[in-house]
Amino acid sequence: xxxxxxxxxxxxxxxxxxxxxxxxxxxxxxxxxxxxxxxxxxxxxxxxxxxxxxxxxxxxxxxxxxxxxxxxxxxxxxxxxxxxxxxxxxxxxxxxxxxxxxxxxxxxxxxxxxxxxxxxxxxxxxxxxxxxxxxxxxxxxxxxxxxxxxxxxxxxxxxxxxxxxxxxxxxxxxxxxxxxxxxxxxxxxxxxxxxxxxxxxxxxxxxxxxxxxxxxxxxxxxxxxxxxxxxxxxxxxxxxxxxxxxxxxxxxxxxxxxxxxxxxxxxxxxxxxxxxxxxxxxxxxxxxxxxxxxxxxxxxxxxxxxxxxxxxxxxxxxxxxxxx
Amino acid sequence: xxxxxxxxxxxxxxxxxxxxxxxxxxxxxxxxxxxxxxxxxxxxxxxxxxxxxxxxxxxxxxxxxxxxxxxxxxxxxxxxxxxxxxxxxxxxxxxxxxxxxxxxxxxxxxxxxxxxxxxxxxxxxxxxxxxxxxxxxxxxxxxxxxxxxxxxxxxxxxxxxxxxxxxxxxxxxxxxxxxxxxxxxxxxxxxxxxxxxxxxxxxxxxxxxxxxxxxxxxxxxxxxxxxxxxxxxxxxxxxxxxxxxxxxxxxxxxxxxxxxxxxxxxxxxxxxxxxxxxxxxxxxxxxxxxxx
Numbered sequence: 006x007x008x009x010x011x012x013x014x015x016x017x018x019x020x021x022x023x024x025x026x027x028x029x030x031x032x033x034x035x036x037x038x039x040x041x042x043x044x045x046x047x048x049x050x051x052x053x054x055x056x057x058x059x060x061x062x063x064x065x066x067x068x069x070x071x072x073x074x075x076x077x078x079x080x081x082x083x084x085x086x087x088x089x090x091x092x093x094x095x096x097x098x099x100x101x102x103x104x105x106x107x108x109x110x111x112x113x114x115x116x117x118x119x120x121x122x123x124x125x126x127x128x129x130x131x132x133x134x135x136x137x138x139x140x141x142x143x144x145x146x147x148x149x150x151x152x153x154x155x156x157x158x159x160x161x162x163x164x165x166x167x168x169x170x171x172x173x174x175x176x177x178x179x180x181x182x183x184x185x186x187x188x189x190x191x192x193x194x195x196x197x198x199x200x201x202x203x204x205x206x207x208x209x210x211x212x213x214x215x216x217x218x219x220x221x222x223x224x225x226x227x228x229x230x231x232x233x234x235x236x237x238x239x240x241x242x243x244x245x246x247x248x249x250x251x252x253x254x255x256x257x258x259x260x261x262x263x264x265x266x267x268x269x270x271x272x273x274x275x276x277x278x279x280x281x282x283x284x285x286x287x288x289x290x291x292x293x294x295x296x297x298x299x300x301x302x303x304x305x306x307x308x309x310x311x312x313x314x315x316x317x318x319x320x321x322x323x324x325x326x327x328x329x
Numbered sequence: 330x331x332x333x334x335x336x337x338x339x340x341x342x343x344x345x346x347x348x349x350x351x352x353x354x355x356x357x358x359x360x361x362x363x364x365x366x367x368x369x370x371x372x373x374x375x376x377x378x379x380x381x382x383x384x385x386x387x388x389x390x391x392x393x394x395x396x397x398x399x400x401x402x403x404x405x406x407x408x409x410x411x412x413x414x415x416x417x418x419x420x421x422x423x424x425x426x427x428x429x430x431x432x433x434x435x436x437x438x439x440x441x442x443x444x445x446x447x448x449x450x451x452x453x454x455x456x457x458x459x460x461x462x463x464x465x466x467x468x469x470x471x472x473x474x475x476x477x478x479x480x481x482x483x484x485x486x487x488x489x490x491x492x493x494x495x496x497x498x499x500x501x502x503x504x505x506x507x508x509x510x511x512x513x514x515x516x517x518x519x520x521x522x523x524x525x526x527x528x529x530x531x532x533x534x535x536x537x538x539x540x541x542x543x544x545x546x547x548x549x550x551x552x553x554x555x556x557x558x559x560x561x562x563x564x565x566x567x568x569x570x571x572x573x574x575x576x577x578x579x580x581x582x583x584x585x586x587x588x589x590x591x592x593x594x595x596x597x598x599x600x601x602x603x604x605x606x607x608x609x610x611x612x613x614x615x616x617x618x619x620x621x
Binding site: 119123126128131132139142246254280293 | 361363411414415418419420421422423424425426428429430431432433435436437439440549553556557560591592594595597598599601602605606609
C-alpha cells in the first residue's frame with residue numbers, strides 16, 4: 006500500500022498521457038483536427054522533447070550548453086541518411102538518430118566538460134557551428150540545399166518518443182544518478198568531495214540529453230520534408246535555450262509548459278519573424294533581470310497539487326521535487 | 330609568393346578580429362562577462378559609418394570617429410540597462426541576458442531598416458596596388474592595418490598611462506579593493522564598455538571597407554571569431570587579444586589559400602575547442618588554481 010501511495014502520482018500521469026494520446030488519435034482519424042493543428046501539435050511535441058533534453062543538461066546538471074541544435078542536426082541527418090539513402094525502416098532511422106547524437110554528445114562532452122561556465126558555453130556553441138558548417142560541406146547530404154525526406158512521422162511515433170523522453174528524464178532526475186547530477190549543479194566541488202564522480206555524471210547527462218535531441222531530430226526531419234543546415238544554426242539553439250530558461254532552470258514541467266506556450270506564440274507570429282525575435286529577446290532580458298530563476302524556479306507543476314500533509318511534513322512522498 | 334600574399338591578407342583580416350577581440354577581452358577582464366552583444370555593436374558601428382558616408386557625405390576619418398562615438402554610447406547604455414542590475418547575479422543569468430541583448434539589437438535593426446544588405450562605397454579610401462618584392466598589397470589593406478595599429482597603440486596608452494586606465498587595471502585586479510581605495514567602480518566599468526565598443530565600431534567601418542557588403546546579421550560570425558581570438562590570446566589580457574586576432578586571421582587566410590575556403594568558418598571553432606582543452610588560460614595566460 007505504501008508503494009501505491011508513493012507511485013500514485015506517477016501512474017495517474019501515465020494514464021492521463023495515454024488518454025490524451027487516444028483522444029488526439031481519434032481526433033486525427035476522424036479528421037476533426039486539420040493539417041494546421043496537427044502540424045502545430047507535432048512541432049510542439051518536438052520542441053517539448055528538445056526542451057526536456059536540454060533541461061537535463063542545463064537545469065539538472067547545471068552545464069550551460071548552447072549548442073543543442075548541433076545534436077538535433079546530427080539526429081535529423083543521421084535518420085535521413087538511414088531512411089533515404091539506405092532505404093531502412095523509420096524505426097531504424099529514429100534509433101540511429103539517437104545513437105549518432107549520443108556519440109556526438111560523448112565526443113564533444115568528454116573533452117569539453119573539463120571546462121566550466123562561460124568556457125563550456127562557448128565550446129558547445131562552437132560545436133554547434135562546426136556541425137552546421139560540416140553539413141554545409143558534405144555533398145553526400147546535399148550541402149547547402151539540404152536533403153529531401155519522405156513524410157513518415159505519425160502521431161503514434163511522436164507520442165511514443167515524447168512519452169519515453171519525459172519518462173526517462175523524469176525518472177532519471179528522481180534516481181540516485183539524478184540526485185548526483187543535482188548535487189553537481191548546486192556545488193561541483195562539494196559533490197566531488199562527497200565522492201560523486203562528477204565527470205561521469207556530467208558526461209552521462211550530456212549523452213542522455215543529446216540522445217533525445219537526436220530522436221527529436223529524426224521526427225523533425227521526417228515531418229518537414231526537407232532539412233537544410235540553415236535550420237540548425239545558432240538561432241535554433243537559442244530557441245531551445247529560451248524554453249528551458251523561461252520555464253525555470255531546474256523544472257521539467259516548467260520547460261515543457263514554456264515549450265508548449267512558446268510554440269503556440271511563434272505559430273501566431275509566423276508571418277512576423279522580426280517581431281517574434283524582438284519579443285523573445287525582450288522577454289529573455291526581463292525574465293533574467295526580474296526573475297533569474299525562470300518562471301517556475303526549480304518547482305514542478307505537480308508540487309502545486311501536493312497534499313497539505315506532505316507539504317508541511319517536509320518528507321514528500323511523491324518524490325517529485327527536484328529542489329536540492 | 331602565394332604564401333606571403335595570403336599572409337598579408339591574413340594580417341589585414343586579423344587586425345579587424347583583433348580590434349573586436351580587444352573589446353571582449355577588456356570587458357571580460359573587468360566584469361567576467363562574455364559580452365555576446367559585442368558583435369552587434371560592431372554591426373551598428375558599420376551601419377553608422379555607412380550612413381555617415383552616404384547621407385552626410387563625410388570622408389573616412391569623420392565616419393570612423395562618428396561610428397566610434399555612437400558605439401561608445403551604445404555600449405554604455407547596454408551596460409547600464411542590462412548588465413549593471415545583474416552585477417551580483419549568477420553567471421548563467423548574465424550570459425543569457427547578453428544573448429538576449431545581442432538578439433534584440435539584431436532584430437531591432439532588421440525591424441527598422443529591413444534585412445537587405447548594403448554595399449559600402451568603394452571610393453572611401455584610395456585603392457592602388459603596391460608591388461613589393463613581387464607581393465601585391467592594396468593600399469586599402471595598408472590603411473586598415475595602419476588604422477588598427479594606431480588604435481591599438483592608443484589603447485595601450487590609455488590603459489597604462491592615464492588615470493582611467495589605472496582605475497580599469499585596479500578594478501579588473503580586485504573590484505572590492507578598488508572600491509575601498511575610492512575608485513568609482515561603476516564609472517570605470519562604463520568607461521571600459523565605452524572604449525571596447527568604440528573599438529568595435531571602428532572595426533565595423535574597417536570591415537565594411539574591406540568586404541564592401543554589410544547586413545544586420547553580419548556581427549554574429551566575426552563576433553564569435555573575435556571571441557575565439559580573445560580566448561586564444563588569453564582572455565582578459567590586452568596584448569593577448571591583439572596577437573590572438575592576428576593569428577586567427579592568418580590561420581583563416583592560410584586555410585582558404587590551401588583551397589578549403591568553405592571550411593574557413595569552422596577552423597576558428599576547432600581552434601577554440603583545442604585551445605580550451607590543451608591550454609584553457611590561452612597563449613599568454615597563467616593557470617590560476619581554483620579555490621573553494
